[in-house]
Amino acid sequence: xxxxxxxxxxxxxxxxxxxxxxxxxxxxxxxxxxxxxxxxxxxxxxxxxxxxxxxxxxxxxxxxxxxxxxxxxxxxxxxxxxxxxxxxxxxxxxxxxxxxxxxxxxxxxxxxxxxxxxxxxxxxxxxxxxxxxxxxxxxxxxxxxxxxxxxxxxxxxxxxxxxxxxxxxxxxxxxxxxxxxxxxxxxxxxxxxxxxxxxxxxxxxxxxxxxxxxxxxxxxxxxxxxxxxxxxxxxxxxxxxxxxxxxxxxxxxxxxxxxxxxxxxxxxxxxxxxxxxxxxxxxxxxxxxxxxxxxxxxxxxxxxxxxxxxxxxxxxxxxxxxxxxxxxxxxxxxxxxxxxxxxxxxxxxxxxxxxxxxxxxxxxxxxxxxxxxxxxxxxxxxxxxxxxxxxxxxxxxxxxxxxxxxxxxxxxxxxxxxxxxxxxxxxxxxxxxxxxxxxxxxxxxxxxxxxxxxxxxxxxxx
Numbered sequence: 001x002x003x004x005x006x007x008x009x010x011x012x013x014x015x016x017x018x019x020x021x022x023x024x025x026x027x028x029x030x031x032x033x034x035x036x037x038x039x040x041x042x043x044x045x046x047x048x049x050x051x052x053x054x055x056x057x058x059x060x061x062x063x064x065x066x067x068x069x070x071x072x073x074x075x076x077x078x079x080x081x082x083x084x085x086x087x088x089x090x091x092x093x094x095x096x097x098x099x100x101x102x103x104x105x106x107x108x109x110x111x112x113x114x115x116x117x118x119x120x121x122x123x124x125x126x127x128x129x130x131x132x133x134x135x136x137x138x139x140x141x142x143x144x145x146x147x148x149x150x151x152x153x154x155x156x157x158x159x160x161x162x163x164x165x166x167x168x169x170x171x172x173x174x175x176x177x178x179x180x181x182x183x184x185x186x187x188x189x190x191x192x193x194x195x196x197x198x199x200x201x202x203x204x205x206x207x208x209x210x211x212x213x214x215x216x217x218x219x220x221x222x223x224x225x226x227x228x229x230x231x232x233x234x235x236x237x238x239x240x241x242x243x244x245x246x247x248x249x250x251x252x253x254x255x256x257x258x259x260x261x262x263x264x265x266x267x268x269x270x271x272x273x274x275x276x277x278x279x280x281x282x283x284x285x286x287x288x289x290x291x292x293x294x295x296x297x298x299x300x301x302x303x304x305x306x307x308x309x310x311x312x313x314x315x316x317x318x319x320x321x322x323x324x325x326x327x328x329x330x331x332x333x334x335x336x337x338x339x340x341x342x343x344x345x346x347x348x349x350x351x352x353x354x355x356x357x358x359x360x361x362x363x364x365x366x367x368x369x370x371x372x373x374x375x376x377x378x379x380x381x382x383x384x385x386x387x388x389x390x391x392x393x394x395x396x397x398x399x400x401x402x403x404x405x406x407x408x409x410x411x412x413x414x415x416x417x418x419x420x421x422x423x424x425x426x427x428x429x430x431x432x433x434x435x436x437x438x439x440x441x442x443x444x445x446x447x448x449x450x451x452x453x454x455x456x457x458x459x460x461x462x
Contacts, residue, residue: 042151224241320447407424
C-alpha cells in the first residue's frame with residue numbers, strides 16, 4: 001500500500017507499530033482481525049474511549065502516551081479518541097469509524113486520523129490498512145442496516161452478567177442505548193472471552209518488546225541503586241526512578257511507580273511516595289517500563305543504607321524461595337490458582353518454621369494470602385478479565401504472568417541474642433513467559449540481596 005499523505009513517522013503517536021515497519025504492522029493487525037472474523041458468527045462492534053486520560057474534567061491534565069482501549073489497540077494500533085471498529089464475519093467486512101478531521105485539534109495536539117472529506121478518509125485508510133473508513137456519526141444507522149436477525153457482539157469486562165457494575169459497560173452504554181433505540185429487537189452478546197483468549201497469547205513481536213521493557217526496567221533500577229544512598233525520602237527515589245525510565249522509553253511507565261519505605265511497603269498499592277527514609281528501613285519499588293504496547297512489571301526490595309538487618313534478610317530469603325517455587329510450578333496446563341495455593345502455603349510454612357517455631361511472632365493483616373501471586377501481563381499491566389476469572393483456567397504457551405510473592409506485617413524474632421521487631425513489606429516480582437515445557441524468566445533486574453547491597457554501597461558519594 002502506498003502512503004498518500006504525510007510521512008509514516010508523523011503518525012507514530014496515533015498508530016502504534018510495535019517497532020515494526022508500518023507495512024508489517026498493518027499486516028499484523030489485519031491478521032488479528034482476520035482471526036476474529038474466523039471465530040465469530042455475528043458482527044462485533046468495538047468502541048474506543050471518547051475522551052483521553054485528561055478527560056472532560058478541566059483540572060485533570062494527565063500525561064497520555066498510550067491510552068487506547070486494549071482490544072481496539074490490539075486489532076488496529078490506533079491510539080486516539082473517537083474510534084470504533086466493525087467486524088462482520090458473514091460479509092468478511094471491516095469498517096473503521098472516525099470523528100471528523102479537526103485541524104484546530106491538530107493545531108493543539110498533533111496529527112489525528114479522521115473523516116469528513118475524501119482526503120481524510122483516504123489518509124486514514126492508508127495509515128491503518130483498513131479499506132473502509134466512515135464517519136463516527138453513522139454508527140447507529142450502519143448497525144441498523146446490517147444486523148437483521150443477528151445478535152451484535154460488544155466488549156465489556158464483566159463476564160458473569162453484572163453489566164451494571166462494570167465501568168467498561170458504563171462507557172459503551174450511550175452507544176448501546178442509541179443502537180437499541182434504532183434496533184428495538186437488538187440482542188447483544190459479550191465477546192470479551194474470545195478476545196481475551198486471542199490477545200493473551202503473545203506473538204514473537206510482543207515477547208521481544210516485553211524483553212526490551214524488562215531490560216530497560218532493570219537498567220533504570222540499577223541507576224536508582226547507585227544513587228539510593230543520597231535519597232532522604234521516598235519522593236527523591238521515585239523521581240530518580242521515573243526519570244531513568246523516561247529517558248529510556250518514550251512510552252513511559254507501565255503504571256504509576258510505587259516507592260515505599262519501611263512500614264509503608266506493607267501498603268500494597270501505596271501512592272504517597274513522599275515519606276522520609278530511615279537509614280535502617282527497606283525500600284520497596286514496584287515499577288515497570290512500557291515499550292510499545294507491552295508492560296513490564298517488576299518489584300524489588302532493597303536496604304536504604306546498603307545493609308540488611310538479620311530479620312530483613314531472613315524474610316527476603318523466604319520471599320526469594322517462594323519465587324523459585326512459583327517459577328518451578330509455572331507451565332502449560334497449570335492454573336494461576338494452583339500456583340497461588342502452592343506459593344502462599346509455602347510462605348506460611350516457612351514463617352512458621354523459621355519464625356514461630358523459634359519463639360518469634362508473626363502478625364499479618366490478612367489470612368493465608370495477601371494477593372494473587374500472579375496476574376496476566378500484556379497490553380495492560382493487569383490483563384485479562386478484571387475479576388480474575390482466568391485464575392482457574394489452565395495456562396498455555398505464550399501467556400505471560402507475574403511472579404510476585406510477598407510478606408507484609410509485623411514480625412518479631414531473637415536472632416543471635418538480639419531482638420528484632422519490625423513492620424515489613426517485602427515483595428519481589430518478575431515476569432514469566434509460559435513456554436511449551438515450563439516458563440522463562442524475562443526479568444534480568446538485579447535480585448540477589450548481596451548484589452543489591454553492594455550496588456548501593458558502591459554508589460555512595462566519596
